[in-house]
Every structure is written in C-alpha cells, then in structure tokens.
C-alpha cells in the first residue's frame with residue numbers, strides 16, 4: 001500500500017510502498033478515505049518539542065514510521081473478536097499510521113460516520129472535535145448559561161469548540177484573526193475579538209486556550225473569581241516544552257486559588273466520538289474543512305497548516 005513515511009524526525013515526508021497491515025483478533029482494518037492533518041502530526045513529523053519524544057513516540061527515531069492519527073474510511077476487515085463493526089461500515093476516529101491506504105484501529109477508537117458528513121469532514125473530528133468536547137464539557141465543566149471565551153476560535157480545535165459550547169448552552173466570545181471573524185460568528189459566537197487590534201476585556205466563567213500563548217497570569221485575568229481555565233495548547237515557546245510548562249504551572253497553582261486551572265490531554269474514545277456523531281447527524285455540529293490535499297501532498301498540507309492560517313481544519317483525501 002502507499003503510505004507517507006519519515007524514518008527520522010525532521011526528514012522530508014516521502015510517499016512509499018509499504019507492507020499493508022492486517023487486523024489482529026480485536027482489531028479493525030480501515031480503508032482510509034481521508035486523514036486529519038493537525039499540529040500534533042507536525043510535532044510527530046519533526047519530533048518537536050523534544051517533550052513529544054519522551055512521551056513514548058520514540059526518543060531517537062519515530063517508533064512508527066507512518067504518520068497520521070485521525071481517519072475516516074470504510075471497514076475492510078475485522079478480527080474474530082470484533083462484534084460491533086462489519087466490513088463495509090463507514091467509520092471515523094483514530095488509527096495507527098493513517099496517512100496510508102489502510103490503517104489498523106479498534107472498536108474502542110471508532111464510531112460510525114453520519115451520512116450527512118463527508119469523509120474529509122469526519123477525518124478531522126477525533127483530534128480537534130474530541131479536544132473541544134473534553135476541554136469544554138469534562139475539564140471545563142461548562143454549564144448552560146455560562147459565558148465562555150475561546151482563544152483561537154477559528155482554528156482546528158476552536159472551530160469545533162465554538163459550536164460545541166453553543167450546543168451546551170453557553171454564550172460564546174471567540175478570539176481570532178480578522179480573516180476568521182465571519183466564520184467564528186457563523187459558527188455561533190455572540191462576540192468576536194480580533195487579537196491583532198485588541199485583547200479581550202471582561203471576565204468569563206470558562207476560558208479555553210487553543211492559541212496565542214498568553215501567560216498564565218494574563219489568562220487568569222480573563223476569569224471570574226471562581227472561573228475555570230483549560231489550556232489545550234499553543235504553538236509558541238521553546239524547542240523543549242513549547243509552552244507546555246503553562247499546563248504544568250496551572251496544575252501546581254490549582255490547589256491555591258478559587259479558580260480552577262488545568263491543562264488537557266485529550267483522547268478519542270468511542271463514547272466521545274458517538275456524542276459528536278449524534279450532533280453531526282442532527283446538523284448541530286459541522287466540521288469546517290478549509291482545504292483538502294491528496295495523500296502524496298502531505299508535506300504541502302503540513303506547510304499550509306503551519307503557515308497558511310487555515311479556517312478550521314485541513315485533511316488528506318485518498
């Protein structure tokens with residue numbers, strides 16, 4: 001099968017013929033129709049920040065040469081112990097090495113794709129949609145009627161978060177560049193702040209931080225006295241931690257203030273994917289795909305993500 005590989009961190013991405021994987025007894029083999037491209041893929045391609053390597057992805061070399069985690073596709077084979085999915089089912093979720101024609105996953109990492117949603121859209125959900133859901137509902141304990149501030153509202157996680165916060169009944173303020181203001185409003189934000197011309201002023205029950213790299217102190221100033229801060233991530237900071245020290249410091253400070261300060265480590269599981277699938281099926285949630293690239297242009301897709309300020313998400317299609 002064709003797959004996008006890199007043998008060492010930072011090597012140019014190549015498309016190569018590689019042996020096709022097979023489904024083990026509890027595994028599902030998916031014929032990949034689309035794969036999500038996000039900042040996490042770039043981190044695993046480059047091995048930066050170095051903290052990523054220490055997190056089990058391979059210290060000196062990538063443990064898995066094939067890139068990609070998010071997918072949408074059609075079940076091609078199931079192991080004998082798989083009971084909930086059959087060959088031919090259309091699914092989305094995560095797999096091992098999804099920038100490839102075939103990828104292995106499990107029932108616990110997949111859900112059925114709603115008909116209303118394209119494969120490209122569905123392929124963007126497991127990373128960004130799940131992070132938005134867990135960040136707002138679980139880590140953020142968002143309740144109906146609360147006011148939420150979403151930093152990076154027009155990006156991958158942010159474009160899901162604005163919609164999910166609305167579904168959960170919150171009043172949303174989105175912070176983004178001027179080019180994305182119309183998108184963020186159309187997704188349901190009541191207020192939009194262009195970060196180039198001014199910082200948000202006010203206090204929010206929940207702040208979800210997905211971009212901009214503001215200091216912990218600046219983020220806390222945006223919270224009500226008992227408000228909640230969820231730091232999802234950001235692309236600023238040094239090569240060792242890339243700003244993840246903010247999450248660590250938030251965790252340390254958390255016990256000493258009335259505010260609730262936390263980082264997020266999201267993980268796509270079938271129940272989370274099914275919640276998102278139900279919202280997508282009803283039309284309440286629609287993944288925003290800015291642009292798709294063919295598998296062979298994975299490197300261009302990553303360049304576009306890093307430099308192009310996409311509106312919402314980027315995906316590879318096969």
Ligand SMILES: NC(=O)c1ccc[n+]([C@@H]2O[C@H](COP(=O)([O-])OP(=O)(O)OC[C@H]3O[C@@H](n4cnc5c(N)ncnc54)[C@H](OP(=O)(O)O)[C@@H]3O)[C@@H](O)[C@H]2O)c1
Nearest residue numbers: 039131152155156157177195211212233234264265266309
């Ligand atoms: N913790 C977890 O489990 C988890 C899960 C998923 C993602 N992440 C991390 O979360 C971060 C966001 O991911 P993503 O996929 O949403 O990235 P993304 O698509 O690049 O979105 C980030 C957004 O931040 C915006 N931004 C830049 N500067 C800003 C500022 N000063 N104020 C407000 N917004 C600003 C960007 O807008 P412009 O392009 O218009 O400048 C962009 O839309 C990444 O670092 C990713 O690795 C963490």
